[in-house]
Amino acid sequence: MAPFPCILFHTSLPYILPGLTIYFGERREGGKAMEFCVVTAAVGSKKEADRFARLIRRKFNGLHRDKSEFKLSFVTSGDRISAVFEGDETAYSFAKRSITIREKLSYALAEYVIAEKEADIVRRLVSREYDFTEEEDRTVIVDSCLHLLTPEIEGIEVRNRRCGQLAVHIRHFLEENTELNLDGFMTFRMKEYLDQIRETLDYVVDEYLLDKQYEEFIGLLKYFVHFQETQIEVVHLMHTGGSEFTIYNEHMMPLEAAVVEGVVARIADNELELEDVIVSSLISLSPGRIIVHTREPEIQIISTIRQIFGERIEMCEYCPRCKASLDRGRKQGNQGP
Template sequence: MELFSIAARIATLHEADEFGRMVSEANQTLHKKYKSLDISCTVHEKVMLWRCREDDPRFFKGNHLQHVYVTAAKTVAEYVLQVKEQRLVRKILEDEFDFPEPEEHAQILKHCGMILDRGPGPDESWKRRQDMLEQGIRQCLAERPLLHVDGFLTFRAQGYMKELKEIVEYAVDEFLMERQYEEFVHMLKYFVYFQQPQVPLVHLIHKGGQEILLLDEEMKPLQYRNDENVVVERLDQQDLQMEDTVVTTLISVSPAKIIIHTREPHMAVIRTLSQIFEQRIEICRYCPDCHAYFREGGEVIT
């Protein structure tokens, strides 16, 4: 009796090798427990067919068939997640969104990959998608022991495909936000480039994280000025909430030079300010002027 017959369309040699490797590992696991299983895996016209038979009536006593389905479902789910998922995401992006430029596609797919890829630790998203696939595959095999992976994804895996679409939508939003942010920074760079300096120097004490203190050339608190001609749009409530005020103030006073005193020069806020003010920026990790503001370990004295 045929326990299952699982077919998968193979688009590339890499897909065939990966599916073959996963099936081989699953077959070894099954043979260790059930010596009499007749298992085969063949490729014909870019379709890989994984078949499993058992003619010993003793096999069908107990819960052995369910164990076979669990192993098969886990193998197919891993194959989908590791091999087919990126192609599914690419198709969703092409079908549902209008980004004709290859560079835009690449950036959005990069965002998707960061969300989809399983890291070294526990990954709730990966586990959730894996569970959805495994449950759906086991149900299909219980109803009918013939499964076509691509047909299953199209017609039976609605929850899984819905989650992939939501991931693509999130990646698109991230891409658009980044592009908007880059345009915002470019606009401010252009404004600063043509602006004449109004004060010689501003010291920026980076307390750590999003905390910043602005001082004048005498290391006294800088007086914040509101210039009605300068409008800084808040693009991201998380990342730019602090930067809005700092950038507005710095543009308003237009210093010829800005010394950023920081123990964390690679922070996003420092990179943003360096992008906008470019050659006006000088990074200080330690000097007599800022030494008094920092305790050992980088904490600012308030």
């Protein structure tokens, strides 16, 4: 194999990642063929350069300490750091060790991308592919996306699986090519990886917009309720479990669940669900006080009711009025089919 004429440290493709270029080739030194690999990464600070070097060193911890035919060193130049691998191909275990080097390097680069570059990838995609003008919106979406990509529960397992998948693609490329630009590789050869991020972003954005729409809707209801005149002094909202609710007057007589037309009729052209009907009924009755009897005060509909009616809400988890109804509802809910 003819030697490379030079090692280029200035390669940079301004798309998703800063330039990160890898070279595999041969050179002649002292009469021996020296297989070498150079990994060059663009870094924004000394701390980032240190993290890159530390990650590579950790993967090749024993490489520079034993009398191996492979050696690892680091070179910095401006805003770039290079990890340089050198080896004597005349050594007995050269072929086997070169395979190990590529495997470890592939996984190290995958870890580097996910740990150090993925947040930048997500931020760039949000800026370029979504129309959010407020920095607060973009920050929430980026953080939520990164959280889903590597969740707290089983986070290490998920991260290891993603690193493994990315490393396989990098290793396959290195086995068949003498030069790898990770910037271009991630952009043009790792469509699956970027598509996974885009799919996660699409989900996060949809949920975020729905949440904002919901918050705006709740705000409108709070405003409406604030200026409503009281129609009835007190009502009891009995939650017997699940989505089962009954509204009673102050004498514990059931009230019809009348829905206010035109006030809470639709959200984004979608028909209201059961919990919205309960909220609408309470708005229609316009009580001065709402005593909520429930054994599950943390569920979503209870939280929504408390948001809308504020100080009008009184919570009851146990009283003579609700004991029989709530205990009966709990027993029925615990019964299997």
